[in-house]
Amino acid sequence: MKTFELRNRRYLGSKRAVLPVIEQVVAALPVAPKTAADVFAGTGVVGQSLARAGLAVTVNDLLSSNTTVYRAFFGAEPVRSDRLAELVGQINDAPIATLPPNYFSTTFSGTYYNEDNSRLIGHYRTQIEKWHADGVLNDRERAVLIASLLYGMDKAAATVGHYDAFREGAAADARLVFGLPELEQYDVEHTVTRRDANQLVREHHWDLIYMDPPYNSRQYGDLYHVLDNVTDWQQGPVQFKARKMDRRHLKSDYCTTAAVPAFTDLIDAVDTSTIIMSYNDTGARGNARSAARLSDTDILGVLERRGRVEVVDVPHREFTTGKSAIGDIVERLFVCHVQTPPFAGSRSGAAEALPATASAAQSAGARSAARSAASRSATVPSATVQPAVVRSPLNYTGNKKRLVSEIIPLLPAPGVGHERFVDVFSGSMTVGMNSGYAQVAFNDVQVDVMGLGELFSHVPYPTIIAEVEAIIERYGLSDSQRHGYDAYGANSSNGLGRVNKDAYLRLRTDFNRMDSADRARPYYFFTLVVFGFNNQIRYNRSGEFNMPVGKRDFNSRVRKNLFDTVARMHRLQAELWTLDFRDVFGKLATTDLVYCDPPYLLGTAPYNEQNAWTVDDETDLLDGLAAFADRGGVFGLSNVLTHKGSEHDQLSDWAAEHGFVVHTLDYSYANSSYQRKDRNASREVLITNWTEG
Structure with a gap:
C-alpha cells in the first residue's frame, strides 16, 4: 500500500x-512553550513540527x-x-x-x-x-x-x-x-478548528502563536475549490470554466486593501507570549495579484506595539504562474516577544492601524533595515510610530482631511497648558480625531452625525460591519467588494448608481420614518451616507435626509476609513455634544484648545443651503472667539478670506482689529466644484491667537 x-x-x-x-x-525561546496555535495552517506542516516538539497544538484553517x-x-x-x-x-x-x-x-x-x-x-x-x-x-x-x-x-x-x-x-x-x-x-x-483567525485568537491563550496569513490578492478559498467540493460533498452547482462553487463566504480581508486593519486587529487581540509570523518581501514586484498586501513598515509597526521584534531572513523561491518575473525572494520570519497584554480595544474590535499606504521610502527603509540583520536573527529596535492621519468615512464638503496635517502643527500641542481639544463644528470629526489630544469634545448640531460619533466611540468595528452588511443584504444593495462590478453589469467608471437607486430610495424612506431613538437609526444613517452621492449629508426643510444615490458602495476604501476611525475614536476620551455653538462657549475652560470650522459664509456647500449660516451667526461666532481669547483661551478658526471673487471683509477686519495671526493654507477647494473655471480664487486660512514661542 x-x-x-x-x-x-x-x-x-x-x-x-x-x-x-x-x-x-x-x-x-527562553521559556519553552507548552501550547501553540497555527492559525492559518495551510498544509499544516508547521503545526506538525510544533506537535513533534511536544506542544499541544491548535491547527486552524478556513x-x-x-x-x-x-x-x-x-x-x-x-x-x-x-x-x-x-x-x-x-x-x-x-x-x-x-x-x-x-x-x-x-x-x-x-x-x-x-x-x-x-x-x-x-x-x-x-x-x-x-x-x-x-x-x-x-x-x-x-x-x-x-x-x-x-x-x-x-x-x-x-x-x-x-x-x-x-x-x-x-x-x-x-x-x-x-x-x-x-x-x-x-x-x-x-x-x-475551522474558524476565522481574528475571532479564534480572542477566545484562547497559547504560549506560542504561529501565523502565515495570505500574502497577496489570490484568495485561497478559490484556489482549492475542487478539494473543498469533494470534502464537503454537497454536490452543488458550479460555474465558469474552472467549475467553481460559490466561495464568497471564504473571502479573506488579508487578500484585499483591508489587510492592514485585519492584521492590526489580529495582533492586538492575540493572548500569547510569542508570535512567529511568516511573510515574504515580494512587496510590489511582479504583477498586481502577486504584490504583498502588508509592507515591512506595516508588520513591524503593528508587532512592535506588542513587544520586542526580531527578524529572520530565509532564502526561499516563490510560487509564480510563469508570468511574474519576481526572481528569488526572501521568506521573512518576524518573531515578537510579547510584552503587553491584548489591547482592550481590540477585544471589542478596535485597533489602530498603521497607514495602508505607507510611503515607498518608509517601506524601503524598513526592508533595508531588516535585510541588514544577521542572516540568522537580528533584533529590530523599537521605534515610535507616529499616528497616521485618519480619514473619516464621512465626506463633508470642506472637511479638513487634506489640511489637517497643516492645521495641527499651527496649534499648541497637548500638555502645553492645554488638556482638552474642543471641535466646535466637528462634522466629519477629522480634525478632532487627528488633533493628538487624548481628551476631545466633538460638537455638532446635526444629531445624526453625533449619533455616528457615539457609534464610532463605543461600538466594536465588527459589530458595525455586521449591522451595515445586514442592511445591505436586506435592501438588496450592491456589494462590490465581495462580488466585483461585473456581477452587477457595471464598471468603476460608470459606478453603481443605476444598480442601487431603487433600493437606496427605499432605505432613505425607511430612515426618514424612523424614530430618533431607534437603536438601528445610526446604522441606517451610516449606510445612507455610504451609498449616497459623494458620501455627503443633506436634509430638506422638513428635516428629511434627501441626498440622492451615489456611484459607490461599501467598498474597501470606506471600510478602511471606518476601521481607522473606530480605532482612533476608541482610544480617545471622547465627549459628544449637540449644542448650538453659542452654548459651547459657556462650557469652555481656558485650558481647552478650541477649534472652529464653521459653515463658510461665502460658501454654497450642501450643509449651508437654505441660509443655514447667516451674517448674524458669523458675528456671534467671531465675538465669542474674541471674548474667549480675552479671558486667556486659545483658538484656531478655519475659513476663507476670498472665494469666487468675493472678499470676506468682516473676517479680515476682525483678525486685524484683534491682532490675530492669519495663516494661509496650501489647498484650494476649487476641485470640489465641477462648474468652477477659475480654480485659484479661494484663499483658505487658519486664524489663531497663538504662535509657538
Whole structure:
C-alpha cells in the first residue's frame, strides 16, 4: 500500500523550506512553550513540527479540505490501519468501466481529470460516506480516507498545484492510485478548528502563536475549490470554466486593501507570549495579484506595539504562474516577544492601524533595515510610530482631511497648558480625531452625525460591519467588494448608481420614518451616507435626509476609513455634544484648545443651503472667539478670506482689529466644484491667537 506524509501536497506558500528555521527559533525561546496555535495552517506542516516538539497544538484553517486532513493526521480517535488498507484496496481495484457516471464525473470530466479518473473520484467519495453512515468508519477514519482521496487527486491533477485553472488536454491518462497517510502518535492531544483567525485568537491563550496569513490578492478559498467540493460533498452547482462553487463566504480581508486593519486587529487581540509570523518581501514586484498586501513598515509597526521584534531572513523561491518575473525572494520570519497584554480595544474590535499606504521610502527603509540583520536573527529596535492621519468615512464638503496635517502643527500641542481639544463644528470629526489630544469634545448640531460619533466611540468595528452588511443584504444593495462590478453589469467608471437607486430610495424612506431613538437609526444613517452621492449629508426643510444615490458602495476604501476611525475614536476620551455653538462657549475652560470650522459664509456647500449660516451667526461666532481669547483661551478658526471673487471683509477686519495671526493654507477647494473655471480664487486660512514661542 502506498503511503504519504502530511507535507506531500502541492500548496501555494507551503512552509516546508522554512521549517528548520522555525524549529530553531522555537528551541531558542527562553521559556519553552507548552501550547501553540497555527492559525492559518495551510498544509499544516508547521503545526506538525510544533506537535513533534511536544506542544499541544491548535491547527486552524478556513478550508474544509485542510481541516479534514488535520483531523486525519492529528486526531486522537483510534484508526484501524488494516481495515482502511482493505477499503482503499477495494477502490484501487474497482473496475472503472462498470462505474456509473456521478456528480464528480459529470462536473469535472475533461477539466482537471479525465473521464475514468473523474468517475473513480466520485465513486470513492460516495463509498466513504456510505461506509461512515453504515458504521464501518469512525469519524477520524472517515477523515483519513478523505485525505487519501485528496492526496491522490492532488498528485494527478492537471494543474500547477491549485485549481484556479487547468491545463487544456493535460489530464493524465494513467489511473489514479490511492494510498494512506503515515500517522504519528503524540503524547498530548491536539485541536483542529475551522474558524476565522481574528475571532479564534480572542477566545484562547497559547504560549506560542504561529501565523502565515495570505500574502497577496489570490484568495485561497478559490484556489482549492475542487478539494473543498469533494470534502464537503454537497454536490452543488458550479460555474465558469474552472467549475467553481460559490466561495464568497471564504473571502479573506488579508487578500484585499483591508489587510492592514485585519492584521492590526489580529495582533492586538492575540493572548500569547510569542508570535512567529511568516511573510515574504515580494512587496510590489511582479504583477498586481502577486504584490504583498502588508509592507515591512506595516508588520513591524503593528508587532512592535506588542513587544520586542526580531527578524529572520530565509532564502526561499516563490510560487509564480510563469508570468511574474519576481526572481528569488526572501521568506521573512518576524518573531515578537510579547510584552503587553491584548489591547482592550481590540477585544471589542478596535485597533489602530498603521497607514495602508505607507510611503515607498518608509517601506524601503524598513526592508533595508531588516535585510541588514544577521542572516540568522537580528533584533529590530523599537521605534515610535507616529499616528497616521485618519480619514473619516464621512465626506463633508470642506472637511479638513487634506489640511489637517497643516492645521495641527499651527496649534499648541497637548500638555502645553492645554488638556482638552474642543471641535466646535466637528462634522466629519477629522480634525478632532487627528488633533493628538487624548481628551476631545466633538460638537455638532446635526444629531445624526453625533449619533455616528457615539457609534464610532463605543461600538466594536465588527459589530458595525455586521449591522451595515445586514442592511445591505436586506435592501438588496450592491456589494462590490465581495462580488466585483461585473456581477452587477457595471464598471468603476460608470459606478453603481443605476444598480442601487431603487433600493437606496427605499432605505432613505425607511430612515426618514424612523424614530430618533431607534437603536438601528445610526446604522441606517451610516449606510445612507455610504451609498449616497459623494458620501455627503443633506436634509430638506422638513428635516428629511434627501441626498440622492451615489456611484459607490461599501467598498474597501470606506471600510478602511471606518476601521481607522473606530480605532482612533476608541482610544480617545471622547465627549459628544449637540449644542448650538453659542452654548459651547459657556462650557469652555481656558485650558481647552478650541477649534472652529464653521459653515463658510461665502460658501454654497450642501450643509449651508437654505441660509443655514447667516451674517448674524458669523458675528456671534467671531465675538465669542474674541471674548474667549480675552479671558486667556486659545483658538484656531478655519475659513476663507476670498472665494469666487468675493472678499470676506468682516473676517479680515476682525483678525486685524484683534491682532490675530492669519495663516494661509496650501489647498484650494476649487476641485470640489465641477462648474468652477477659475480654480485659484479661494484663499483658505487658519486664524489663531497663538504662535509657538
